[in-house]
Amino acid sequence: MRGIRWLLLKDLQILRRSPLQAVLLVAYPILIAVLVGFAISRGPEKPRVAFLNEVPAGTRITVGGAELPQANVKGRICSRVECLFVSDREEAEAKVKSGDVLAALILPANLVNKINSLSTLTPGVPEVEVLVNEENAVKAELVDDRITTLLAQANLAVARRIGSEGGRYLDLIVNGGEFKALGGSFHILGLRASAKILEAVTPALPPGLQAPLKEVTAFAAQARDNLDVAKPLIARLAQPIKVDKVVVGGQSPPLEIFAIAVAATLTLAFVVVLLVAGSLALEREENAFPRLTRGLISTNGLLGEKVLLGVAVGLVVTLLMLLGMQFFVPLELGRIGLWLVAILFSGAALGAAGAALGAAAREVRAVSLLAFMVTLPIAFLSLVPSGAVSPAVFDAIRYVTALFPFKPALQAITAGLDETGPGIGGPLLHLAVLAFAYAAIARLALRRFTAV
Amino acid sequence: MPQQAALYRRLTVEENLLLFARLEGHEDPRRSAEEMLELTGLGERRGEIVARLSGGNQQRINIAIGLLSRPAVLLLDEPSVGLDPRQRSRLWEFVSALADRGTTVIFSTHDIQEAERYGGRLLVLADGEALFDGPPAELREAVRREAPEAADRDFETAFVAYLHHRGH
Numbered sequence: 001m002r003g004i005r006w007l008l009l010k011d012l013q014i015l016r017r018s019p020l021q022a023v024l025l026v027a028y029p030i031l032i033a034v035l036v037g038f039a040i041s042r043g044p045e046k047p048r049v050a051f052l053n054e055v056p057a058g059t060r061i062t063v064g065g066a067e068l069p070q071a072n073v074k075g076r077i078c079s080r081v082e083c084l085f086v087s088d089r090e091e092a093e094a095k096v097k098s099g100d101v102l103a104a105l106i107l108p109a110n111l112v113n114k115i116n117s118l119s120t121l122t123p124g125v126p127e128v129e130v131l132v133n134e135e136n137a138v139k140a141e142l143v144d145d146r147i148t149t150l151l152a153q154a155n156l157a158v159a160r161r162i163g164s165e166g167g168r169y170l171d172l173i174v175n176g177g178e179f180k181a182l183g184g185s186f187h188i189l190g191l192r193a194s195a196k197i198l199e200a201v202t203p204a205l206p207p208g209l210q211a212p213l214k215e216v217t218a219f220a221a222q223a224r225d226n227l228d229v230a231k232p233l234i235a236r237l238a239q240p241i242k243v244d245k246v247v248v249g250g251q252s253p254p255l256e257i258f259a260i261a262v263a264a265t266l267t268l269a270f271v272v273v274l275l276v277a278g279s280l281a282l283e284r285e286e287n288a289f290p291r292l293t294r295g296l297i298s299t300n301g302l303l304g305e306k307v308l309l310g311v312a313v314g315l316v317v318t319l320l321m322l323l324g325m326q327f328f329v330p331l332e333l334g335r336i337g338l339w340l341v342a343i344l345f346s347g348a349a350l351g352a353a354g355a356a357l358g359a360a361a362r363e364v365r366a367v368s369l370l371a372f373m374v375t376l377p378i379a380f381l382s383l384v385p386s387g388a389v390s391p392a393v394f395d396a397i398r399y400v401t402a403l404f405p406f407k408p409a410l411q412a413i414t415a416g417l418d419e420t421g422p423g424i425g426g427p428l429l430h431l432a433v434l435a436f437a438y439a440a441i442a443r444l445a446l447r448r449f450t451a452v
Numbered sequence: 453m454p455q456q457a458a459l460y461r462r463l464t465v466e467e468n469l470l471l472f473a474r475l476e477g478h479e480d481p482r483r484s485a486e487e488m489l490e491l492t493g494l495g496e497r498r499g500e501i502v503a504r505l506s507g508g509n510q511q512r513i514n515i516a517i518g519l520l521s522r523p524a525v526l527l528l529d530e531p532s533v534g535l536d537p538r539q540r541s542r543l544w545e546f547v548s549a550l551a552d553r554g555t556t557v558i559f560s561t562h563d564i565q566e567a568e569r570y571g572g573r574l575l576v577l578a579d580g581e582a583l584f585d586g587p588p589a590e591l592r593e594a595v596r597r598e599a600p601e602a603a604d605r606d607f608e609t610a611f612v613a614y615l616h617h618r619g620h
Contacts (some may be wrong), residue, residue: 017462017463295521296476
């Protein structure tokens, strides 16, 4: 252990003496990590749309005498597209023509009145106007999708309300009640009460009149029963297809947590693998390896020292990065113990992999290049989701990524950051197995050094 | 001692000596490092990064690191390879001082003049065959005796003629 301590101090001295290398070693992976994190966490770019609302302020949508809740149309639209507010139609058209915006959405002044007329006997056709600039096909399609979705949501809300009103009218016809219109209130008898009255008066009527009256009573009963059935049918018209989402597999944390886990794992992987591989190769490049292993320190001790160096530096850098991420996305600091466990296990496995790579080549530059060329594609492969490639290719990717510590490290760090993801036990076990396997490979590869 | 210096070029002279003194388990590593700085004559350059030193000085530190293990015998494999005459001279001055202090030094070299000048006992190996074992004066005598036609030439030329006469 004494030897490990002094070698660790020596490696840190060397690292400190190469500030450019140290900065690159830390800054470069963090830069990549942050870029990847942003790329993953950021949604597609919002299309820029001019927005003209000609509806008089304070106008509310009223269906059957009931006001719909505040729709916050502006907020809903502008959360999906980047709104550029314009004051009149000419300005909207000019913006679209000049290409300042991809489209203009115009809500005409009579829009709400026409929506309100839907529950009257003379329903109008509410219309919104969309001016589109289709010079960019992809973005134009995006605009179409966003506006179509918005209108579908609006149609659904109005249809639900109309369906509800229709149901209320049917209820009035079947069961009777008070009907308010034109500032007055009217009593509606209803089919049920009408049938009861007819049934009650029928025995008192002359026999010649009873038969036709019984037919009327029977019709009232049939109409009541059929209109009762019509109520749920009208309700279903508002939303004919209901989506029932069932999660059958794969627990996933929120996207921003996953993005941070990706960024942290990338940082940890590059720092640890490059540092361990490079510092082990440096012993060879400086001809110090034979001198050290001729009694000053065992090969296992030297290997352990390099992994320890990688874990220590990786832990500091990754923790700093995670704490820095707090400024963007609040993380559960109460889970910091699990962060540490995940980083330590991941660092050990990545360090052992770095040692195996470091033992494979003779020069620091060659080793650094090798480490970079191995780590980067493995990291990208580990991020390929199922369904993005054919099942056979995905199976191959799964096997390949399972052989390198990046994916289990990502799983462990994700689990450490958020409880909604998969458990941490499996990835930790996977990392432990990989750490021992790569340490054994590194130990075997180091024999070449000792023999020289 | 390996032919190429086995030390850390990005550390200073003192840091290298201190590191290996600690790894050797010396009770007072600083004192050991000081001793080696004095021995190598590099005390004033203790804070310099090794990479900035000449090859000869790097080799002196390399040997000094080897001495930290306090060996009874110091085995040097072509210690002067790649050094200019001044560096070589400083190195041999250092090695001779070690021998004067009682350390047995065995070195290999392809430079016969260097061997003759600094060695107390020479062993000539040619193609795996031991051709000579004795002090430098006896080698000079053997060369003169077996290659008389080259006796008036410089010693290296005469030695090559001697090897030729011995079938090499």
